[in-house]
Amino acid sequence: MVKITDKEAICIMVLFLLGSSIVIGTGIEAKNDAWIAGIFGLVLFIPFAFVYARVQSIYIGRDLFEISRLMFGKIPGAVIAALYSWYSFHLGALVLRNFSEFVNITTLYNTPLIVIILSFSVIIIAAARSGIEVIARVSTYALPLVILILIFMEVISIKQMKFNFIKPVFVNGFQKIAMAGFSAFSFPFAESVLFLGVFYSLKSRNSTYKVLLTGTLISGVILIMMTLLNIFILGIVVEDFYFPSYSSFSRIRLGSFLQRMEGTISVSYAITCFIKTSICLFVACKGVASIFGLDDYGVIAIQMGLLMAYFAYIVYDNTVEMVNWALKIYHYYAIPFQIIIPLIILITAEIRNRGKNTKGRDDGETE
Amino acid sequence: MFVIVIAGYILLGIYEFVPLYKEKRWKEFYVNMVLTFISFSLALLISIDVKIPSPVKPIEAIIKTIFGR
Numbered sequence: 001m002v003k004i005t006d007k008e009a010i011c012i013m014v015l016f017l018l019g020s021s022i023v024i025g026t027g028i029e030a031k032n033d034a035w036i037a038g039i040f041g042l043v044l045f046i047p048f049a050f051v052y053a054r055v056q057s058i059y060i061g062r063d064l065f066e067i068s069r070l071m072f073g074k075i076p077g078a079v080i081a082a083l084y085s086w087y088s089f090h091l092g093a094l095v096l097r098n099f100s101e102f103v104n105i106t107t108l109y110n111t112p113l114i115v116i117i118l119s120f121s122v123i124i125i126a127a128a129r130s131g132i133e134v135i136a137r138v139s140t141y142a143l144p145l146v147i148l149i150l151i152f153m154e155v156i157s158i159k160q161m162k163f164n165f166i167k168p169v170f171v172n173g174f175q176k177i178a179m180a181g182f183s184a185f186s187f188p189f190a191e192s193v194l195f196l197g198v199f200y201s202l203k204s205r206n207s208t209y210k211v212l213l214t215g216t217l218i219s220g221v222i223l224i225m226m227t228l229l230n231i232f233i234l235g236i237v238v239e240d241f242y243f244p245s246y247s248s249f250s251r252i253r254l255g256s257f258l259q260r261m262e263g264t265i266s267v268s269y270a271i272t273c274f275i276k277t278s279i280c281l282f283v284a285c286k287g288v289a290s291i292f293g294l295d296d297y298g299v300i301a302i303q304m305g306l307l308m309a310y311f312a313y314i315v316y317d318n319t320v321e322m323v324n325w326a327l328k329i330y331h332y333y334a335i336p337f338q339i340i341i342p343l344i345i346l347i348t349a350e351i352r353n354r355g356k357n358t359k360g361r362d363d364g365e366t367e
Numbered sequence: 368m369f370v371i372v373i374a375g376y377i378l379l380g381i382y383e384f385v386p387l388y389k390e391k392r393w394k395e396f397y398v399n400m401v402l403t404f405i406s407f408s409l410a411l412l413i414s415i416d417v418k419i420p421s422p423v424k425p426i427e428a429i430i431k432t433i434f435g436r
Contacts, residue, residue, distance in 0.1 A: 090423075114413065292398045299395045302383060303402035310409040314419045325423065332430045 003203040006211055008136035011143040012275060013192060013215030018146065018222060019276035020098045021188040023243045023269045026223050029327060030180035031236045032165060033172045035227045040177065041184025042220040048190055048339070049216055051346050053208040056199045058349045060206070064196035064283075065290035071348050078291050080341060085287030087337045088194055089308060092280030094326070096120060096312040099273040101319050102243055106266065117309045120274075125305035127278035128285060129298050132201050135278050142275065146268045150222060153264055154229055157252040161232035186331035188223070189216060190338035197283035242323055281305055368414040376407050 004012075027037030059067045064084055069077030100116040108116060127135050170177070192212065199208050226245055230238050233248035241247045246262050253259035282297075285304050289297035316322045380403065387396045412419055 288398070288402075292394065294395050294398060295392075296395065299383070299387065299392075300399055300402055302379065303399060303406050306406045307402065307409070310406065310413060311422075313413060314409075315421050315423050317421070325427070329427050329430055332434050333426060 002131055002133045002201050004133060004136040004201050005203050006207045008140055009199070009202055009207075009211045010215045010218070011139035012136055012198070012279065013195065013211060014219045014222070015139050015143055015146065015272050015275040016195075016279050017188045017192060017215065017219035018268075018272040019188055019191075020095050020269075020273060021223055022226060022272055023102060023245045023265065024098065024323075024326060025227055025230055025238070025244045026188065027177075027180035027184035027227070028230075028239050028244060029183065030172050030177045031239050032167075032231050033170060033177050034180065034231060034238065035166075035224055036170070037177050037180035038184050038220070038224040038227050040181025041189055042216065042224070044181060044185045045189035045216060046213070048342070049192070049212045050209070051342050052193055052196055053212045055342065055346050055349055056196055056208040057206055058353050061200055063198075063200040063286060063290075065287050066200075067196070067349070068345065069290070071345065071352065080345075081287050081291050083341065084194075084197070084337065085284050085291065087334075088197070088280045088287060089284040089304070089311070091191065091194070092124075092277045092284060093308050093312040093315055094322075094330075095273055095277050095280065096124070096308060097315055097322060098326070099269065099277075100312065101322060102246070102266075102269060105242065105319065106246060106262070114309075114313050117312050120277075121305050121309035121312075123274060124277045124281055124308075125302055127274070128281040128305065129301040131298070132198060132282060135275065135282065139275055142271045146271055147222070149264045149268050150226065153249060153252065153261060154225060156254050156258060156261075157229060157233065157248075159254070160252055161229070162235070163232060165232055165235040166228075183327065183331045186334045186338055187326065189220070190334065192216065193338050193342055194279065194283050196342075197286055198279065242319060277308075281308060284308070369411055372407075372410045372414045376403070376410070379403075 025034065027034045027041060030037040055067065059070070062070070065077075065081040068080035068084075071077070072080065096117060100113055100120060103116050104111065104113055127138070172180075192215070195212070199211070202208065202211065230244040230248045233251055234241065234244060238244050245265050249265045250260060250262040252261050281301065281304060285297040285301050288294075288300055288304065294300070316325065383399060383403070384396065387399065409419070
């Protein structure tokens, strides 16, 4: 069986969480208080990280779909598996669409969207088909590159930053910041619920807590730093940009020597999106394979990937609709997948586990 | 455009289905067949510029009625 180390898992997790939020930003509805919203979202997510990790540590070596089948029986388990396959498939399509829109708006103006989506989906399919180990190895090489790019850009942009843009702090009111924080919670932090479909392949037995918490903290810090950078450079108009990080990076210049550095963020965006979409496709394929009882998920990867690409193409009519969905609808849509079903799974698992442990004590075995 | 789609799917079919057929993995074969059928129809519709309604719109409508936004 394919195994990944903790370090590789953390790398995938960080890149996955940076995903599209590296360019769209987190909680930007709160304008210059977006960074507070980011911290709020991160803090809100920590208990849920424990929920996800606890579920995985009760059923070590099993993925989300197996867990739900073991706990709820064949048909309800298949329904949950179908729901998560859909969520994963949909999320992958949204990220793919976000990235393709980004490329279409910033670089390849006259290329039809479907061409960009299809060419990107080819490498995603290849990655998902090769399996989690390959994605993990790519991540270990890609993560230092992404972090170096971001740190370098943050350092050279210090001269452009206007630190008074952050004031007045808390001007948007607690309610708005809390709402933006909730939106930061659901996009991107709680999307890591999909890792319940990946962590079965962890080498060491009880490292889910470590991986989830470290991954979330590293990506949270990076995201909050990016949000702060956007606020310092763009000011309160940060909400008006479709891709704030791209706009702020294009303003960075160091004399006449270093300027128009927005290509760097495009590279980081491409890498993180690639990892995020391949994980989504991987989990979706795993889910469909488990529903139909297939031994190998790889055989359906090509068709699922193509379906994801077409879905990404038809899901929105234009960019405005995309941003509207991402900022206004998505966090409500994700509540059942990120909060309700994991909590139900955890409660059922705890009850079953307790029953098993008391029974197991008599037989001299523990789960 | 749709000629390219048909040609592409024929090649893909040979690449995917022949090994499955030879190894007699029927479950994989049929699941893949259904997925291929759906994706082929979508590809054909996209290639002849038919506007396919987005499946996200009903979800959006439900969320708006529940949360009133």
